[in-house]
Amino acid sequence: MFEWSDEQRMIRDAVRAFVEAEVRPRREELEFGDTPPYEVIRKLYRTFGLDQMAREQFKRRIERERLAAEGGPGRSETPTVDAGDGGGGGAGAGFMLLPIIELCRCSPGLVTAMGVSVGLAAATIMSRGTIAQKERWALDLLTFEKVGAWAITEPDSGSDAFGRMQATARRDGDEYVLNGSKTFITNGPYADTTIFICKLDEGNPPEERKVLSFVLDRGMPGFTQTGPMRKMGMHSSPTGMLFCDDVRVGRDRLLGETEDVPYREGAKQAFSVERTGVAAMALGIIERCLELCVDYAKTTVRFGRPIGEHQLVQEKIARMEMHRLNTENLVFRTIERAAAGRPMDLTEASVMKLYTARAAMEVALEAVQLFGGNGYMAEYEVEQLARDAKVLQIYAGTDEIQISQIARSLLG
Ligand SMILES: Cc1cc2nc3c(=O)[nH]c(=O)nc-3n(C[C@H](O)[C@H](O)[C@H](O)COP(=O)(O)OP(=O)(O)OC[C@H]3O[C@@H](n4cnc5c(N)ncnc54)[C@H](O)[C@@H]3O)c2cc1C
Numbered sequence: 001m002f003e004w005s006d007e008q009r010m011i012r013d014a015v016r017a018f019v020e021a022e023v024r025p026r027r028e029e030l031e032f033g034d035t036p037p038y039e040v041i042r043k044l045y046r047t048f049g050l051d052q053m054a055r056e057q058f059k060r061r062i063e064r065e066r067l068a069a070e071g072g073p074g075r076s077e078t079p080t081v082d083a084g085d086g087g088g089g090g091a092g093a094g095f096m097l098l099p100i101i102e103l104c105r106c107s108p109g110l111v112t113a114m115g116v117s118v119g120l121a122a123a124t125i126m127s128r129g130t131i132a133q134k135e136r137w138a139l140d141l142l143t144f145e146k147v148g149a150w151a152i153t154e155p156d157s158g159s160d161a162f163g164r165m166q167a168t169a170r171r172d173g174d175e176y177v178l179n180g181s182k183t184f185i186t187n188g189p190y191a192d193t194t195i196f197i198c199k200l201d202e203g204n205p206p207e208e209r210k211v212l213s214f215v216l217d218r219g220m221p222g223f224t225q226t227g228p229m230r231k232m233g234m235h236s237s238p239t240g241m242l243f244c245d246d247v248r249v250g251r252d253r254l255l256g257e258t259e260d261v262p263y264r265e266g267a268k269q270a271f272s273v274e275r276t277g278v279a280a281m282a283l284g285i286i287e288r289c290l291e292l293c294v295d296y297a298k299t300t301v302r303f304g305r306p307i308g309e310h311q312l313v314q315e316k317i318a319r320m321e322m323h324r325l326n327t328e329n330l331v332f333r334t335i336e337r338a339a340a341g342r343p344m345d346l347t348e349a350s351v352m353k354l355y356t357a358r359a360a361m362e363v364a365l366e367a368v369q370l371f372g373g374n375g376y377m378a379e380y381e382v383e384q385l386a387r388d389a390k391v392l393q394i395y396a397g398t399d400e401i402q403i404s405q406i407a408r409s410l411l412g
Contacts, residue, residue, distance in 0.1 A: 104284025121148025
């Protein structure tokens with residue numbers, strides 16, 4: 001694949017029209033008004049029938065799993081550790097990535113909020129939960145009727161999430177008691193459903209403890225969700241802290257209802273999916289910056305000619321196009337691999353994330369530079385895109401973590 005198909009172009013144009021009509025006019029309030037992004041996302045779901053599609057896919061999958069549980073053909077009911085397709089799946093990868101790209105041309109935070117709710121929270125329940133848990137929590141997340149959060153990061157453990165995790169679950173009769181705090185949690189302030197990841201404390205050393213995940217509902221006694229944190233960018237994606245203070249949960253909230261699903265292997269697959277999603281986000285940011293810069297370079301006259309005729313400006317535009325083409329090709333590669341049923345492994349996904357996040361940051365900062373003082377003003381979009389692009393180098397694993405993952409896999 002080296003270009004979008006006619007069908008994909010049609011979808012792209014339709015989503016772009018939606019973004020222009022529904023998102024761009026609200027950019028100001030999403031950016032600076034603390035307006036939660038969920039109604040806009042729900043409108044996207046309704047407009048394109050994503051909620052109905054998710055409902056039907058969910059129904060088919062649950063029917064298959066029930067059949068398998070009864071001994072017929074289909075998927076096993078035993079909790080598995082696949083990343084969950086969140087309703088997208090192989091051939092649909094392009095269809096899933098196009099809205100990401102298009103939304104990121106205007107408001108990348110919307111993608112963060114949507115991606116965490118569907119691609120992490122719902123996908124974790126779909127890959128690790130029992131049928132009953134999927135029906136209880138995942139369907140409402142997949143249709144975006146409810147908002148989900150996925151909480152692993154703690155004040156003292158981000159990159160080393162598993163190694164330094166302090167949050168605990170202790171058995172108490174038939175129940176568990178959860179304690180600990182989480183930070184930088186996307187949708188944390190508003191989530192209806194939160195995946196709380198912690199270690200089972202059996203009195204053993206922390207490094208030997210099993211990692212478990214529990215589903216928490218908003219308002220449970222002892223569970224606190226803070227308001228949105230102030231941050232550099234991604235203003236349309238609320239981020240908060242979570243606290244568990246002796247939160248009592250039954251086994252029905254332990255994903256898979258078993259302590260014996262190895263967490264780390266499943267997490268690796270989820271990380272790959274997340275990292276390839278970042279490449280699509282980067283593409284949206286790069287495309288929009290380049291488009292704005294080409295227009296500005298043609299129409300802004302300095303020293304008697306359009307700035308696009310100055311070679312130093314041309315170099316910026318040429319590098320932006322180089323990054324756009326490379327990033328687009330990596331996105332095409334994701335689509336091709338998914339269609340062939342061979343999703344990227346973690347190392348390849350890390351290479352892709354490292355390159356595309358850096359490319360988006362370079363392009364967005366150079367776009368600010370090309371716009372001069374205007375580029376520094378909030379009124380011009382490139383200022384927001386530059387602030388938003390920065391986080392692509394931090395979340396879903398920092399650049400440094402991607403580098404060590406890639407080097408470890410090459411050097412053994
Ligand atoms: C906007 C936003 C949304 C987020 N959403 C979520 C969410 O929904 N759920 C969630 O659980 N988390 C979320 N996070 C957390 C995010 O995943 C972490 O911030 C990220 O993994 C980095 O961890 P940290 O912030 O603790 O940095 P640290 O791990 O403290 O890293 C500090 C610095 O040290 C470097 N470093 C660390 N270890 C190494 C090493 N081995 N080699 C070289 N350098 C190293 C890092 O690269 C970084 O430069 C979010 C973060 C942000 C900013």
